[in-house]
Structures are given as C-alpha cells and as structure tokens.
Amino acid sequence: MRTICNKLFVCCLLAMLSLNGFAQITSGKIVYERRTNLYKKFKWDNVQDWLQPEDKNKVDMFELYFNDSLSLFKIQESDLKERMSWATSKNTVYQNFNRNDRFTIKPIWGEDVYIEDTLVKRKWKITDSKRVISGYNCRKAVWQANDTTRIYAWYCDEIITSVGPESFHGLPGAILGLASEDGGVIYFAKSVEITKPDVNVLLPKKGKNKIFSSKELKAKLEKDFGKRPWGKAMIKDNFGVW
Secondary structure, eight states: OHHHHHHHHHHHHHHHHHHHHTOOBOOEEEEEEEEEEHHHHSOOTTHHHHSOGGGSEEEEEEEEEEOSSEEEEEEOOOSSOOTTGGGSOOOEEEEETTTTEEEEEEEETTEEEEEEEEOOOOOEEEEEEEEEETTEEEEEEEEEOSSSOEEEEEEETTBOSOOOSTTOOOSSSEEEEEEETTSSEEEEEEEEEOOOOOGGGGSOOOTTOOEEOHHHHHHHHHHHHTTSHHHHHHHHHHSSOO
C-alpha cells in the first residue's frame, strides 16, 4: 500500500513540475529595439548626400505592457539626446482585445494627434520556420500586406496573449520579432519581464482632445497636404503597413 502511495505521490509531483515548466504567460512587459534603415525609408536619389553613414540605421527603443485583454505600446523614455529624432515615428498604441478597439497617439510635426478605431485584422500564414528570441522559442508567420510588401513576424506561444509592436496582433502568442521583407524596419524583443501591469496604465487617457478615425485623419491630411511631395511622404509614413 505504501509503495502504491509513493508511486502516486511521485506521479503527482512530476505532473506538477511538468505544468510549471510549461506555464503560459498572460501578462508582462516586453522591451523592443526597432532598427530603421533610413536609406531604404527615404528612397531619394540624393539621400546619401545629406544622410551620413553613421545615421543610416536609426535605433529606437519601445516598451509593450500587456495583460490578457489590454496592451500599451510606447516609446521608452530616455535622458539621452536623440539624433535624427524627426526621421522615425514614435506612436503610442493602446489595444483592447475584449472591445476590439485601439487608441493611437501619433506625433505629427510636433503635435499629438489622437485616433480611435477598431483593431487591425491581418491574414497571417504560419510557417514551420523557428528561432529563439530573448530566450523564447518562436515560430515565423508571414503577412502579405499588399502586392509588393510582406511582413515577417516571430511569435512565442508560451506568452499566450496575442500582442506585438505597434498595432500588430492576431497570432497565437506574443510577437517578439517583426520585420519588413527588405529589412527596412526590424523590431526585436531585447527583454521579457513577467509582471502584472497596473490596469489603469493600460487604459488611454483621452481627455478633451479631438479624436479622429484613421479614415477621417487620412482624408484631412490628404486634403491639406496631399498635393505636395513631402505631404505625400508624410501620409504614407503614417498610414503604411506599420
């Protein structure tokens, strides 16, 4: 009888250890490094005449806080002086997966613009390709954004909340790596912290600011600036695949 009890105890213990070893993460903080190739972003014939080689790859750091239904993606605060600060976007994105909505703060020419819309739906193709990012096993997925642009994502199903940089989501786990096919923009997680963010931090403070839908804001910018080359470039940058 004692032998049977001992065997049952060992089996239960092994089962508990197995469950703990494969615990699924539903909340936390992910720090991303984003590298933007400015030669590829500014595809002008004379770009190398005014953009120095040391400024070719612009690095920005972001933080993603999330729980099982909410997420906040934002620029990481730093006291360091930023070179070429105007060259890349630094959006703040709140996503509510229960309500199927997102709230985005876009800095456009030094002024914050507020956008409220539904979550972006993307059709992902999951592949068999795998890699390790920040110590987590990830699987590669592909999104065909349009006829000429594909986006690659590497997601980790150990972190089961479907979150990612910017407005990206929709995979069976957190996106720890994200890249355009040409390598012009690349996000990679530098660290993952298992924690429970304050829910109040994950909810946007809308205040009395004017709020646009994406369609409304794009129409306004096209009306005001769409006939100018720099205006077209600005609109494309703010309403592209990212």
